[in-house]
Amino acid sequence: MKRLFLILIIFLCFSMVVNATTIKFNPTGTHIKDGLLKIRLDFYPDVNSKTYIEQYIDVFARELTEKEKEVDKEGNFTAKALALQKLVPTVKQLNPFLCLFIVVDPNITKAQLLTYIQNNYGKAVITELDTAIKDGIKTALPTILKNKVSITSQAIATKETDIEKVNASLLGFEVEVK
């Protein structure tokens, strides 16, 4: 009986591990195109998604030294450099599987962005995006994202200072979609 109870507890603990896609605001991608202010959202795959294995990668734990990144005249790493690289410690890193841009008003707040994501990027949509990218059906992306890449419904004339303004306002924004 005790053993059964223990198994049940372990099962419950495992089932409490929630898998979620994380969407993060990336200030490096904020730009103006055709008079519209666009912000960049990076989608990080959840552990059960199709793209997770491709994006959960090993990276060097430190910058490579000049000797470790020595290349030949064709630009390839030399045999010596490759041998040295094998000795450099690595760490795991999760990269985004998709980076997309949405048109926003310069006065957008974190609360408005959160509501927008909750209304437009549910689990089903993210699964569709994940599948389209994994299966190489990039032409499906515009269909999936139709009416989902603009918070504002009209063109807004913007100026360079709006980039700083929106970056300051949304800095650190991230949300988990379960």
Place this chain on the structure above:
Amino acid sequence: MKKILLTVLFILAIFQMVVLATAIDIGSAAINGDTTSILATLVSRDNTANETGVITSVEIWAETNLANCEVATFDEGDASILTTRDNESIGAVTADSKQTFVVSLNIVAGDMIGIYFSSGSMDMTGDAGAVGTYYLAGDQIPCTGADFSLYGPAPMKRLSLYGTGATPAATTTNIFMGVNF
């Protein structure tokens, strides 16, 4: 009975003519290549655009993290003389896996795809069958009539930069005897 059904089917087929958008692709597959790029504006000569329309996604495989990255479509006038058709700033690009960006870049059949970043390096693949990559020092996005050089030495290099898109929106048109309904 069969004849009537066939006739009905035939008439329906004539009336319902679906005009689908054609897929566009440009550049070479974003793969983990065997060589690394220099710091310059790089333009892929391989697989020029097959149609006119809009590039909606760009895939990049970077060797090391890229900063202040811009992607662009280029028109080649005279040989190696390039002019930017459209461009978009995408920001930082993480290295060591294929990164997909949803963009909107106008493109005309025959155009090339290119990239600029202020630091980092792109993956490239040496291939004797490749058409190669153009380069020009500095940020050439946008540019008008800039004189690029062919990236060397041999073998030619494929840039791990790939774009996909489509011709203008798909339409469903009912056509009969040349008349739209």
